[in-house]
Amino acid sequence: MVIITGGLPDGVLMSQAGIGMYYDLLGSCLIDMAELGVISEEKLDSFNLPLYYSSSKEIEEIIKANGNFSIERMDSLSHKKRKTRGRAVFQGLLEDYFGREVAEKTFENFETKLDDNFSIIDGATHEQIDHFILLKGNVN
Template sequence: MHSSNSLNWLSRVPKSVGDINSPAWNADSIYCTGTVKEVVEAYSSQYKKDMENFLNARALELVGGGLLVLVLGGVPNSVTSSQTAIGKDYEILGSCLVDMANKGLISKEKVESFNLPIYYASPNEIEKLIQDNGCFSIVRMETFPGNRKHIYNSQMWTLIVRAGFEAIISNNFGSEMVEELFELYTKKHMDNVSIFSRDDVISLLHLNIVLKRKI
């Protein structure tokens, strides 16, 4: 069995990060930066539930000794998402939403409550989740840094980001703002593309994991 590049998506955005009355309210960002304890706890808790459900479902489908191959993104151990290239990119996208809100094109309150249902766990975190689940043994876990060359082409990268997030953004803000948003995003990405080549900006990890269904 094989799952490729799907396990970073959460089944839902944690309710608390969009709740103004919650200590996990994530008004200053559209993703889990890894820098605010309460936000991290909300996202990691949802990720744990989703991974538990995923592993339990796959365990029902696999015979003992069957293999499950996972390909997903992650952050290096002891690194926050805000330190990664993809984190910097989400910050650019978020700043575009703020710009549109400041122009009165979309609701500021909606921007402050908007969060992406994406979470990047560390190898240590993923390993513990698998071990705690107990249905699988880890045969192999390989990590290697991602190649961010494609992110330097702003127009091509906009198409990738739009393919991933257009539906989510439209559902939250309406489809009429999408064209202007991604035009603004392309320009701002081009203006800030040098960020991605800085030494202090870390590549997201690619994780290749082989699991065996316990008998």
């Protein structure tokens, strides 16, 4: 089985990586919507994006603890940061939860903030990586 999943280098916190800064920026746009009274603080507080970027060490521990697979190969694939706007991933989620108008306003604000802050995100000490994992099933 082959798994390719987004992740972080070992020992790096999400907030230290460009991808974490990107999500923080999107979150700040939602906070702006609450401060403007467009959405309630309660609605904002109840919204959660279940995102987690694991380290290779964490993945390895989980696979070993499971015992059904052995790791044949595991690599970290680094890639250049792209100035993506996030709509393809998050627009549907935001529209479903907050409504179309809020999602549009949030992404308009996000595009402005991303343009203003991309040099900080791009200059992050740590970048997002993708984990490539080749697993072999253990036959008992």
